Amino acid sequence: MRYLKKYMVLLIVIILTACTVTKTICPCEAPEIIRLGKKEIQINAQVSLIDTTTSGKMKIKIWLTTLDHTSLPANFKADYYYLRSSNLARAAFEGKFTRTSTDTIKGIMELEASDAPRCEQTELLDVAVHLVDSHGKTHFLKKGSLPIQPVNR
Numbered sequence: 001m002r003y004l005k006k007y008m009v010l011l012i013v014i015i016l017t018a019c020t021v022t023k024t025i026c027p028c029e030a031p032e033i034i035r036l037g038k039k040e041i042q043i044n045a046q047v048s049l050i051d052t053t054t055s056g057k058m059k060i061k062i063w064l065t066t067l068d069h070t071s072l073p074a075n076f077k078a079d080y081y082y083l084r085s086s087n088l089a090r091a092a093f094e095g096k097f098t099r100t101s102t103d104t105i106k107g108i109m110e111l112e113a114s115d116a117p118r119c120e121q122t123e124l125l126d127v128a129v130h131l132v133d134s135h136g137k138t139h140f141l142k143k144g145s146l147p148i149q150p151v152n153r
């Protein structure tokens with residue numbers, strides 16, 4: 001009987017632990033500048049329509065730069081991006097980058113995606129980037145209220 005009570009307490013602790021949620025930063029709450037070690041990294045972004053037809057896609061260009069224009073932190077990578085429209089009826093979107101270009105020495109990472117769903121030009125978009133540092137820790141950077149640019153020619 002004594003062991004039964006201990007097992008019940010252990011079972012309750014496991015259930016309560018499994019049901020708790022650890023709050024990590026949400027892309028919608030992310031800052032425009034983060035500090036990784038001694039480096040501060042800033043986000044800039046542009047959203048544009050791909051063509052004038054109804055292709056249903058937009059192009060996302062994101063630039064991550066160090067504020068002091070020195071090298072990026074080692075083993076720093078960006079893998080996902082998130083879009084949230086000012087039109088709250090539209091669902092948020094998560095996508096992967098189709099092209100990345102990094103100049104580690106100059107402290108610039110250029111990210112591009114061409115698979116974002118098309119939005120109305122009157123909408124404003126929040127663009128967030130999912131980052132992973134050399135320790136495997138997740139970070140988010142966000143550029144908010146971006147207008148959608150017309151087709152680039």
